[in-house]
Amino acid sequence: MINLGVNWRRVRAVMVKEFIQLRRDRLTFAMMLGVPLLQLILFGYAINNDPRNLPTAVLVEENNQYTRSFLNALENSRYYKINSVLDNHRQAQRKLETGAVTFVVTIPAGFGRDLLRGDRPQLLIQADATDPAATSNAVAALEGISRNAFRHEFRGPLASLNAPPPAVDVVIHRLYNPESISTYNIVPGLIGVILTMTMIMMTALTLTRETENGTLENLLSMPVTPLEVMLGKVAPYVCLGLFQVTVILITASLLFGVPIVGSLLLLFLVALVFISANVFLGFTLSTFARTQLQAMQMTFFVFLPTILLSGFMFPFRGMPMWAQYLGEILPLTHFLRMVRGIVLKGNGVAEILPELWPILLFLVLVGWVALLRYRRTLD
Amino acid sequence: MPETTPTPVIEVKDLVKKFDGKTVVNGVSIHVNEGEIVGFLGPNGSGKTTTIRLMCGLLTPDSGSGQCLGYDITTQSEKIRQQIGYMTQKFSFYEDMTVVENLDFVGELYGLANRARRVNDMMAQFGLTPRRQQVVGTLSGGWKQRLALAASVIHTPKLLLLDEPTAGVDPNARREFWDRIHDLASKGLTVLVSTHYIDEAERCHRVIYVSDGQVVTRGTADEIIDQANLSTWVVRGDNLETLAHALEKRPEVRQVARFGRSLHVLGTDAARLDALAEDLRDDPDHDWQRADTTLEDVLIDLGARNDRAAAP
Numbered sequence: 001m002i003n004l005g006v007n008w009r010r011v012r013a014v015m016v017k018e019f020i021q022l023r024r025d026r027l028t029f030a031m032m033l034g035v036p037l038l039q040l041i042l043f044g045y046a047i048n049n050d051p052r053n054l055p056t057a058v059l060v061e062e063n064n065q066y067t068r069s070f071l072n073a074l075e076n077s078r079y080y081k082i083n084s085v086l087d088n089h090r091q092a093q094r095k096l097e098t099g100a101v102t103f104v105v106t107i108p109a110g111f112g113r114d115l116l117r118g119d120r121p122q123l124l125i126q127a128d129a130t131d132p133a134a135t136s137n138a139v140a141a142l143e144g145i146s147r148n149a150f151r152h153e154f155r156g157p158l159a160s161l162n163a164p165p166p167a168v169d170v171v172i173h174r175l176y177n178p179e180s181i182s183t184y185n186i187v188p189g190l191i192g193v194i195l196t197m198t199m200i201m202m203t204a205l206t207l208t209r210e211t212e213n214g215t216l217e218n219l220l221s222m223p224v225t226p227l228e229v230m231l232g233k234v235a236p237y238v239c240l241g242l243f244q245v246t247v248i249l250i251t252a253s254l255l256f257g258v259p260i261v262g263s264l265l266l267l268f269l270v271a272l273v274f275i276s277a278n279v280f281l282g283f284t285l286s287t288f289a290r291t292q293l294q295a296m297q298m299t300f301f302v303f304l305p306t307i308l309l310s311g312f313m314f315p316f317r318g319m320p321m322w323a324q325y326l327g328e329i330l331p332l333t334h335f336l337r338m339v340r341g342i343v344l345k346g347n348g349v350a351e352i353l354p355e356l357w358p359i360l361l362f363l364v365l366v367g368w369v370a371l372l373r374y375r376r377t378l379d
Numbered sequence: 380m381p382e383t384t385p386t387p388v389i390e391v392k393d394l395v396k397k398f399d400g401k402t403v404v405n406g407v408s409i410h411v412n413e414g415e416i417v418g419f420l421g422p423n424g425s426g427k428t429t430t431i432r433l434m435c436g437l438l439t440p441d442s443g444s445g446q447c448l449g450y451d452i453t454t455q456s457e458k459i460r461q462q463i464g465y466m467t468q469k470f471s472f473y474e475d476m477t478v479v480e481n482l483d484f485v486g487e488l489y490g491l492a493n494r495a496r497r498v499n500d501m502m503a504q505f506g507l508t509p510r511r512q513q514v515v516g517t518l519s520g521g522w523k524q525r526l527a528l529a530a531s532v533i534h535t536p537k538l539l540l541l542d543e544p545t546a547g548v549d550p551n552a553r554r555e556f557w558d559r560i561h562d563l564a565s566k567g568l569t570v571l572v573s574t575h576y577i578d579e580a581e582r583c584h585r586v587i588y589v590s591d592g593q594v595v596t597r598g599t600a601d602e603i604i605d606q607a608n609l610s611t612w613v614v615r616g617d618n619l620e621t622l623a624h625a626l627e628k629r630p631e632v633r634q635v636a637r638f639g640r641s642l643h644v645l646g647t648d649a650a651r652l653d654a655l656a657e658d659l660r661d662d663p664d665h666d667w668q669r670a671d672t673t674l675e676d677v678l679i680d681l682g683a684r685n686d687r688a689a690a691p
Contacts, residue, residue, distance in 0.1 A: 013487030017473065017480070024475045024514070218471035220437055222488045223460040379438055 006231065022236055032202070036194045036244050037251065039232060052200045053081040054102040054138055057095050060085065061109040066150065070123070070168070073149035074105065079138035083355040095257025103127055107140055113233050117151070120169045127172060130209065139172055146170050153337065157163040187252040188343040189312045191271070192335040196278055196306050197299075199241050203282030207374075211292055226374040228368075234279045241275035242268065262342035264348065269332040270342065273356065283330075284366050287373035306332050331359045385412035387574040388538050388569040388608050390444025391452060394433050396426075403429045405592035406443070411571055413537075415648040418583030423683055427469060428572040431540050434571075435465050436629055448537055461489070462529030470523050474516035478507050481515060482533060489534035495535060505529040505559075518527040521552035528556065532563060539563070541572040545579065557582050577675045586674075588681055595681060600669040600674045607677040608648035609633070612656050614666035631655050634680045643676055 022029060056074065060067055072082040080103060086092050090181065092104040108123040114121035127135045146168045168317035219229065219361075245268065252258040260267070282304065307313055310324055312331035327333045334355040341347035342354040389411040396404040404426040405517045411417045419427050432438040436456020442452070450458040472481045480620055482501060486494040487561070492645050502508045505525045510518065515526065524544060532539060536570075541560075545553045557579065572583065580586050587597040596603055613624065619642050626644055631651040636643040646652035660667035 007490065009490055010488050016487075017484045019474070020480055021473065021475050111656065213474070214467065214469045214471040215473060216471075217467050217469075221412055221435055221460060221463070221465040221467075222485065223457065223490075224488045274416070 004228055006225070009360070011229045011232045011235075013234045014224065014229055018233055018236045022240075032198055032240055032244070033247065036198070036248055042197060049283055052078050054079060054135070056080040056082045056103040057086050057092060057101040059092050059104060059106040060086075060087065061107060062111050066112040066115050068106045069103070069151045070107065070146075071300060073145045077138075079139050080105075081142050093265070098119040100190050101136070115168065122169045122171050125170060125172050142170050142172065143361065158173045187248075187256055187258050188301045189336050190252075191248050191309060191339055192274065192310070192313055192332045194244060195241055195271070195275055195335075196332050197303055198244065199275055199278035200282040200285065200300045201296065202237050202240075203234060203279045204289065204299050205238075205282075205292050207283065207286035208289045208292045208295045220375075226371055230280075230283055230370060232343060232372065234276075234283060237279045237282075238275050240271070242271065245271045245275075258343065260343050261346035263348070265341065266352070268341050270335065270338050270352065270356065273363065274331055274358050277331040277359050277366065278324045280363055280367045280370060284370040284373065287370055289373075306330050309333070311336050328358070331362050334358050385414075387411065387446075388415075388598050389434060389445070389447055389571065390577050391407070391434060391444050391447070392443055394430065394440045394445065395572050396429050396433060396438060403592055404433065404440075407551055407589065407592065407594055408467065409445075409571075409587060409594075411569060412634060413675045414429050414564055414567055414584045415585060416560060416570040416572065418580045418586040419571055419589070420575075420580055420586055420678065421573075421589035421595075423588045426538060427589060428594075430589070431542050431571065431573060435459060435463050435529075435540055437465075450549070460531075461534075462537045464534070464536035464539045466531045466539070466541045466544050472523075472530060473516055473690055475514065477512050478502065478518075479511040481526065482530055485530045486533055486624075490532060498633055501529045502612055510679050520547050521549060522549050524552065524556065526578075528559065537567075539570045541570065543573050543575065545574065551691060553579070577678055579684035580678065581674055588678070590681070590684075594671045604672050604674060607672065607680065608647055609645045609671045609672045609674040609676060609680060610647075610652050611676055612652065613670040614644060615640060615668070618664060622665060628653060634683055636676060636679050641671070645672070645676055645680060 013269075058071060060071075075082055079287070082105075084095070084101065086095065086104070089106075092106070095101045095104060097143060104126045107124070108121065108124075111121045112124075124138075127139060149168070207216075210219060249260065249264075249267075253260065282299070285298045285302070286295055289298055305326070309327040310330050311327065312332065338347070338352045338355045341351055389409055392408045394404050394409075395402065400416045403497075405492050407430050408418055409417075409427070409430070419431070421427050433440050434445075434452060436447075436452055436459050439453055442586065446452065446559055447459050448462050450456075452459065473484070476484070480500070481499060482498045483494065486498055491497050499508075502511055505528065507522075507526060507529060512520065513521065518526065528544065528683075539560075545556055548556070548636065553576070559571055560572070561582070572579070574580060583600075585597065585599055586603055588595045588603070598605055598606065616622075619637070619640075623637060626632045626642070628633050631648060632644055633647055633657070634645040636645070644652070644656075648656075656667050656669075660663065
């Protein structure tokens with residue numbers, strides 16, 4: 001039997017208790033603040049998807065003013081930094097394999113002659129696409145570079161060569177051609193990822209900690225209902241989650257200049273629903289776990305697919321259908337769409353509503369399971 | 380004990396509880412009257428803790444029924460929770476919270492009308508006031524036990540269930556603890572306390588002895604001694620260990636209990652034991668004296684009987 005009558009005084013008592021314990025547990029508290037900041041800085045800076053000054057080697061089979069102009073144009077784009085000049089293809093291969101350079105630019109013999117004839121000589125650019133996101137922007141910049149590289153040379157009688165198509169045919173070799181994700185796209189998504197991890201883990205640990213320490217037996221022998229325990233235990237983490245959102249938004253705005261186009265209030269409301277769904281999921285997990293270690297394992301069991309299938313790591317529409325169906329169940333999937341919509345596109349209530357109700361449904365279902373699972377006895 | 384028919388506070392019949400097919404409580408019936416202090420004794424694993432948990436609704440019995448404070452133990456455990464105090468075997472308050480924070484928490488859960496004052500009263504009564512701001516994890520065993528008792532009576536329960544409350548606590552603290560229990564009982568609180576200590580059993584109005592999930596004997600200390608029907612001789616002297624070994628082989632001797640400078644020799648047939656004593660008391664090294672059988676003798680005998688039964 002589930003007793004849905006709530007004595008708010010008891011809920012508050014559990015809540016106050018959780019706050020006190022949270023405050024005593026300095027390490028956890030530091031983690032709750034430190035992890036989001038660390039992730040944000042790592043994802044935002046270290047995992048920079050618009051890297052510049054990528055190490056580049058050149059293999060020049062002909063050295064004249066035209067080849068020099070092209071190489072200057074490459075460097076001026078700030079994507080390429082030429083740091084070595086090679087003699088043969090074998091060297092080029094080696095440089096790429098060892099990761100010493102990201103690009104090798106090969107300028108073939110007869111380049112200048114073909115250029116002046118208007119024969120569109122081929123230029124080979126080999127890209128180390130191990131980290132595709134790292135090179136995509138540099139590659140994308142090539143078109144503009146090749147169009148403008150010879151402005152100074154193509155004057156007078158040669159001016160006709162300025163007309164499209166570009167005077168050079170740039171051939172790009174790479175393993176695969178990825179979709180690029182910008183910082184603007186990642187940082188709002190990080191709000192969801194960070195919240196998912198910290199909220200589920202923290203709440204999954206609270207109830208199992210009581211089981212492990214033997215305090216659950218005491219709690220059960222007192223007149224406090226499962227719903228009261230659940231609400232009281234979950235409330236401090238909801239507050240903490242909202243605090244995390246604030247910290248991330250401020251950091252995102254100060255460090256990365258992410259513009260927040262839409263309504264902040266709406267963003268926080270959406271975050272509140274999302275946080276609630278996660279803390280209830282964490283609480284439900286804790287009713288299955290017998291030890292804190294199991295609770296941690298369960299958290300990761302949930303966390304990994306969440307990261308992979310929500311559209312945070314890979315473009316959602318690029319996933320196979322079955323993965324998309326799974327992804328639709330996850331709160332993070334819907335939260336990412338809402339947050340990106342609000343932050344970057346300035347979406348309002350009307351646009352986000354279709355994404356909000358699946359999270360609410362998830363919240364109700366998971367909360368219900370938690371209440372059914374929370375044992376009123378030690379049987 | 381009052382002359383009028385006492386109100387039963389606990390009245391449970393034929394409780395059975397199995398865990399994974401193993402019967403831990405096997406048809407236990409318990410009757411406890413208002414204001415009584417009842418000791419619940421028995422070896423480890425005899426089902427004491429499980430029985431206590433059944434009575435406060437923390438476990439549901441596989442069969443059997445009963446009432447606790449007039450409420451059905453299977454269907455009305457919510458009501459029971461309001462009016463009982465339960466002190467678990469393992470300390471189960473929050474070690475990362477202070478004394479006053481723990482008491483505040485418990486007081487709030489019971490919805491005490493004047494919680495702050497009650498918490499202060501309890502701290503004063505249990506001598507916890509100087510340690511009110513101390514984090515519980517840093518308290519010694521005796522202080523933790525005091526806190527646990529204070530927390531389990533903060534809501535003035537009608538029934539107090541204590542599961543080995545004094546395990547690991549020094550003799551002074553134990554004594555003090557029992558004085559408090561008697562004080563509380565004199566004000567009408569009913570107490571069921573499980574224990575391993577014989578001196579604690581003697582402090583109870585009545586004793587229930589369980590073994591292997593069944594009640595073996597029950598009654599006041601005198602009744603239990605009478606029921607046991609044992610006669611006792613005390614032997615003092617030297618070389619007692621050799622004598623003890625010899626006596627243990629005699630059929631008329633049921634039990635030899637060793638004390639520092641003496642042996643308690645127990646037998647069920649008083650005449651035969653007396654005859655044995657008459658034979659042996661000529662030895663000048665040993666001084667034989669007839670003695671009253673104590674509760675301790677009986678409980679040692681009950682424990683030994685349990686060991687014999689368990690032996691392969």
